[in-house]
Amino acid sequence: xxxxxxxxxxxxxxxxxxxxxxxxxxxxxxxxxxxxxxxxxxxxxxxxxxxxxxxxxxxxxxxxxxxxxxxxxxxxxxxxxxxxxxxxxxxxxxxxxxxxxxxxxxxxxxxxxxxxxxxxxxxxxxxxxxxxxxxxxxxxxxxxxxxxxxxxxxxxxxxxxxxxxxxxxx
Amino acid sequence: xxxxxxxxxxxxxxxxxxxxxxxxxxxxxxxxxxxxxxxxxxxxxxxxxxxxxxxxxxxxxxxxxxxxxxxxxxxxxxxxxxxxxxxxxxxxxxxxxxxxxxxxxxxxxxxxxxxxxxxxxxxxxxxxxxxxxxxxxxxxxxxxxxxxxxxxxxxxxxxxxxxxxxxxxxxxxxxxxxxxxxxxxxxxxxxxxxxxxxxxxxxxxxxxxxxxxxxxxxxxxxxxxxxxxxxxxxxxxxxxxxxxxxxxxxxxxxxxxxxxxxxxxxxxxxxxxxxxxxxxxxxxxxxxxxxxxxxxxxxxxxxxxxxxxxxxxxxxxxxxxxxxxxxxxxxxxxxxxxxxxxxxxxxxxxxxxxxxxxxxxxxxxxxxxxxxxxxxxxxxxxxxxxxxxxxxxxxxxxxxxxxxxxxxxxxxxxxxxxxxxxxxxxxxxxxxxxxxxxxxxxxxxxxxxxxxxxxxxxxxxxxxxxxxxxxxxxxxxxxxxxxxxxxxxxxxxxxxxxxxxxxxxxxxxxxxxxxxxxxxxxxxxxxxxxxxxxxxxxxxxxxxxxxxxxxxxxxxxxxxxxxxxxxxxxxxxxxxxxxxxxxxxxxxxxxxxxxxxxxxxxxxxxxxxxxxxxxxxxxxxxxxxxxxxxxxxxxxxxxxxxxxxxxxxxxxxxxxxxxxxxxxxxxxxxxxxxxxxxxxxxxxxxxxxxxxxxxxxxxxxxxxxxxxxxxxxxxxxxxxxxxxxxxxxxxxxxxxxxxxxxxxxxxxxxxxxxxxxxxx
Numbered sequence: 001x002x003x004x005x006x007x008x009x010x011x012x013x014x015x016x017x018x019x020x021x022x023x024x025x026x027x028x029x030x031x032x033x034x035x036x037x038x039x040x041x042x043x044x045x046x047x048x049x050x051x052x053x054x055x056x057x058x059x060x061x062x063x064x065x066x067x068x069x070x071x072x073x074x075x076x077x078x079x080x081x082x083x084x085x086x087x088x089x090x091x092x093x094x095x096x097x098x099x100x101x102x103x104x105x106x107x108x109x110x111x112x113x114x115x116x117x118x119x120x121x122x123x124x125x126x127x128x129x130x131x132x133x134x135x136x137x138x139x140x141x142x143x144x145x146x147x148x149x150x151x152x153x154x155x156x157x158x159x160x161x162x163x164x165x166x167x168x169x170x
Numbered sequence: 171x172x173x174x175x176x177x178x179x180x181x182x183x184x185x186x187x188x189x190x191x192x193x194x195x196x197x198x199x200x201x202x203x204x205x206x207x208x209x210x211x212x213x214x215x216x217x218x219x220x221x222x223x224x225x226x227x228x229x230x231x232x233x234x235x236x237x238x239x240x241x242x243x244x245x246x247x248x249x250x251x252x253x254x255x256x257x258x259x260x261x262x263x264x265x266x267x268x269x270x271x272x273x274x275x276x277x278x279x280x281x282x283x284x285x286x287x288x289x290x291x292x293x294x295x296x297x298x299x300x301x302x303x304x305x306x307x308x309x310x311x312x313x314x315x316x317x318x319x320x321x322x323x324x325x326x327x328x329x330x331x332x333x334x335x336x337x338x339x340x341x342x343x344x345x346x347x348x349x350x351x352x353x354x355x356x357x358x359x360x361x362x363x364x365x366x367x368x369x370x371x372x373x374x375x376x377x378x379x380x381x382x383x384x385x386x387x388x389x390x391x392x393x394x395x396x397x398x399x400x401x402x403x404x405x406x407x408x409x410x411x412x413x414x415x416x417x418x419x420x421x422x423x424x425x426x427x428x429x430x431x432x433x434x435x436x437x438x439x440x441x442x443x444x445x446x447x448x449x450x451x452x453x454x455x456x457x458x459x460x461x462x463x464x465x466x467x468x469x470x471x472x473x474x475x476x477x478x479x480x481x482x483x484x485x486x487x488x489x490x491x492x493x494x495x496x497x498x499x500x501x502x503x504x505x506x507x508x509x510x511x512x513x514x515x516x517x518x519x520x521x522x523x524x525x526x527x528x529x530x531x532x533x534x535x536x537x538x539x540x541x542x543x544x545x546x547x548x549x550x551x552x553x554x555x556x557x558x559x560x561x562x563x564x565x566x567x568x569x570x571x572x573x574x575x576x577x578x579x580x581x582x583x584x585x586x587x588x589x590x591x592x593x594x595x596x597x598x599x600x601x602x603x604x605x606x607x608x609x610x611x612x613x614x615x616x617x618x619x620x621x622x623x624x625x626x627x628x629x630x631x632x633x634x635x636x637x638x639x640x641x642x643x644x645x646x647x648x649x650x651x652x653x654x655x656x657x658x659x660x661x662x663x664x665x666x667x668x669x670x671x672x673x674x675x676x677x678x679x680x681x682x683x684x685x686x687x688x689x690x691x692x693x694x695x696x697x698x699x700x701x702x703x704x705x706x707x708x709x710x711x712x713x714x715x716x717x718x719x720x721x722x723x724x725x726x727x728x729x730x731x732x733x734x735x736x737x738x739x740x741x742x743x744x745x746x747x748x749x750x751x752x753x754x755x756x757x758x759x760x761x762x763x764x765x766x767x768x769x770x771x772x773x774x775x776x777x778x779x780x781x782x783x784x785x786x787x788x789x790x791x792x793x794x795x796x797x798x799x800x801x802x803x804x805x806x807x808x809x810x811x812x813x814x815x816x817x818x819x820x821x822x823x824x825x826x827x828x829x830x831x832x833x834x835x836x837x838x839x840x841x842x843x844x845x846x847x848x849x850x851x852x853x854x855x856x857x858x859x860x861x862x863x864x865x866x867x868x869x870x871x872x873x874x875x876x877x878x879x880x881x882x883x884x885x886x887x888x889x890x891x892x893x894x895x896x897x898x899x900x901x902x903x904x905x906x907x908x909x910x911x912x913x914x915x916x917x918x919x920x921x922x923x924x925x926x927x928x929x930x
Contacts, residue, residue, distance in 0.1 A: 043199070044201075047201075048192075049192070049195065049196075049198075049199035050191070050192020050193070051192070052196070052198075052360070052361070052410070053198070053362070054360045054361065054362070054410075054443070054852075055443040055851060055852050056442060056443060057443070057851055057852070057853065059851060059852035059853045060360060060852050062360055089192065090190075090191065090192035091191065091192050091193075093191075094191055099187075099190065099191070103190035103191065104190075106186075106190050107182045107183065107186035107187065107190055108182055109818075110180065110182070110183075110818035110819065110821070110822050112183055112186055112189050112190065113411075113644040113645065113646065113822055113826065114359070114360070114361070114408070114409060114410045114411040114643060114644025115185070115188075115189030115190075115194050115408060115410070115644065116196060116359075116360040116361045116408075116410030116411060116644075117360050118189050118190060119190075119192045122190060140860075141860040141861055141863075142860075142861065144859075144860045145859045145860050145861045146859075147860075148360060148852060148857060148859065149360065149829075150357075150358050150359055150360050150411050150413070150826075150829075150830070150857060151360075151411055151644045151822070151826045152822055152825060152826050152829070153822075153825030153826045153827075153828050153829035153858075153863060153866065154825075154829070154859075154860045154863050155821075155822075155825040155863070155866055156818075156821075156822060156825070157860075158860065
């Protein structure tokens with residue numbers, strides 16, 4: 001049995017490519033090796049560390065960012081795949097110090113504990129609420145099922161999302 | 171009683187804004203100039219002698235800046251506590267042999283992560299494969315391979331006798347004996363372990379690490395690296411969950427430091443998820459044989475327990491954990507005679523360690539499962555038998571735990587009422603069942619270093635800074651500590667800031683373990699705030715020419731009692747103090763060291779904690795008879811955690827405990843094959859998602875603890891204990907199937923043996 005405790009596959013001498021990434025409305029010209037994930041590029045090249053690596057395999061949702069309105073797992077998405085598309089990270093959700101209603105609700109309803117899953121949770125729920133106007137609790141739970149949290153038991157996360165959905169209706 | 175202005179309010183987290191904006195920096199988010207990336211080469215064999223390590227090739231690889239093996243570690247022996255030196259048995263990097271799959275053999279630092287990974291492949295290790303053993307009972311057999319040089323691989327033994335257990339059995343109307351198995355569990359904190367070490371030119375080491383207990387890490391680093399404690403600074407950035415898994419120092423902390431010293435550059439190591447599963451720590455699997463004598467009326471008389479704990483390859487916290495299983499057995503329900511024998515046995519499996527519940531979890535499953543079996547024998551209601559035996563305030567348990575406040579009876583009653591127990595017991599719905607279990611837990615443990623300290627500084631703008639050595643790993647203690655300080659000083663919460671998470675700044679604190687932070691660090695913060703207040707009042711009374719006892723503080727202003735208008739603000743008072751001849755800085759200091767007894771490692775006994783928390787949970791389940799799947803519908807969780815300083819945070823701890831307990835009870839199944847975890851990912855290891863969670867009702871039973879800050883007690887760990895046995899009891903109620911080995915998988919419900927299933 002070969003035991004490899006590896007996050008990465010070892011160095012590859014692949015030719016770097018120049019791509020344009022639009023992140024939070026800002027265009028970036030970057031040269032990257034084509035095997036680099038969007039998560040690596042966001043964190044290591046653009047220093048946007050709000051998206052987290054919890055598993056590196058697309059299982060936990062901590063790396064979620066929004067690409068053209070859809071939540072995606074940036075740890076299993078190559079950066080070159082999203083060239084030219086609009087990427088929103090947690091850093092781009094609040095504008096000029098004004099928090100998004102979901103950010104306010106997560107704070108107010110105690111939906112945050114360690115905070116590691118929080119950026120992914122907020123972005124997944126934002127993309128969901130942008131698409132779905134009157135979600136039921138089971139619909140919210142289904143939408144959030146790909147984002148793991150080990151601290152909260154999800155009770156207050158679901159509640160925060162419900163409150164934002166209700167306020168949107170009013 | 172004067173109503174509190176900040177205590178008891180569900181205020182949002184003080185660090186909430188940083189966390190919802192992605193601004194909060196966790197260890198892996200930190201990048202230092204010139205930083206290298208390290209990785210650890212790990213043994214692929216569960217038990218092997220290391221004959222030779224050839225570093226020639228790796229040293230020639232461009233971009234590799236440092237390589238170390240066990241020979242480069244100055245004092246290559248560590249464990250959890252320097253306090254119990256007899257238990258230290260683990261090497262940072264193996265010297266003679268590797269004892270489990272994933273044991274560290276060498277470490278490298280290179281200019282990027284890909285290169286570091288490639289470098290590992292260029293280290294040639296020559297192993298002599300040794301016979302390995304994975305079952306603790308096999309490991310005790312004569313002729314079993316010895317993992318350390320301990321007879322029968324017994325790493326530690328705990329034995330406690332209280333009363334006369336044989337006499338107790340003779341005096342009992344009935345005696346029954348059952349065996350339970352509580353398996354391993356992974357902490358699965360969302361943040362993988364990470365550390366960055368940087369030596370500066372003066373020889374000072376700064377370690378950024380996801381450490382629950384920075385001062386514990388500092389002491390162990392000093393010992394192993396041969397450094398003076400004052401030459402080490404440990405910083406805990408925001409920590410992405412710990413649950414005990416980030417309590418103990420781990421090889422990444424040592425290896426980053428050693429690699430940094432050699433390379434002269436900062437070095438970061440972040441574990442992969444697979445490494446977190448295989449190479450950090452896990453809940454100790456335990457096989458628990460429990461014999462209980464009881465009378466016709468349901469009174470428990472005597473308990474005898476033999477527990478075999480699978481230590482894995484090294485001690486870690488095991489010797490302290492095994493005894494706590496015994497203490498849990500004697501605390502929740504009164505029992506006159508008790509004998510507990512706990513054996514901790516080395517195997518070539520991943521290492522057991524601290525995990526929320528700390529040995530109590532396994533014992534609780536056995537004890538509360540058997541309680542229902544006894545109730546059934548006697549045709550008693552499970553609630554009634556628990557009420558009959560429930561621990562009360564003023565009593566002392568066989569382990570010497572002195573109960574000063576106790577809401578256990580009220581917790582049982584409230585959970586029962588809220589769940590509509592009687593009606594549901596009478597009117598059975600097909601495939602549905604209801605069950606109950608209880609818990610008790612410490613608020614801190616005296617293992618010789620259970621102390622907290624704090625400063626409270628009044629700034630020149632009149633705001634307040636709490637400087638603490640405590641760490642918030644997500645439980646919300648930063649907020650509760652700020653609430654305590656705001657309440658004492660009579661200032662709005664937004665005027666209090668917290669600093670620390672850094673041993674150069676925060677004064678000594680033994681860290682986030684044993685449900686102690688709100689209690690112990692809270693007491694220290696309260697003391698520091700009271701001291702600052704005293705100093706302020708003394709200064710203000712001089713300035714206003716008023717008697718100190720006539721002054722009061724409201725909303726950050728000083729009033730003379732009975733006068734409607736404030737006379738002076740905090741800012742004015744501080745500035746007047748600073749700028750007046752003979753005046754000075756207002757800096758309060760506080761410390762707390764409880765009047766408890768130090769843990770006796772041989773018996774597990776001693777009044778370890780200044781206070782104990784209690785609780786009861788009732789659960790309702792539905793079992794699908796075709797698939798065997800258990801669905802938990804409702805949980806009614808009643809907990810006595812003293813006065814709730816922040817009810818929202820307290821609920822959050824209970825809800826999180828329920829999620830983690832639910833996983834342990836039903837879905838979290840670590841699949842071991844010859845010492846290797848075959849499902850070391852979130853794909854293979856199922857922690858609960860939003861879809862798995864039941865409806866939860868939390869019930870706060872507030873007793874006022876005579877010692878705790880504002881009457882508070884510990885909360886975070888005790889609340890995880892009742893759920894697994896409550897679910898097992900509810901499953902029995904629904905199906906008549908008694909599952910004595912967790913997790914309660916569909917296969918166990920349907921009676922399918924694993925061997926008849928297809929391989930994964």
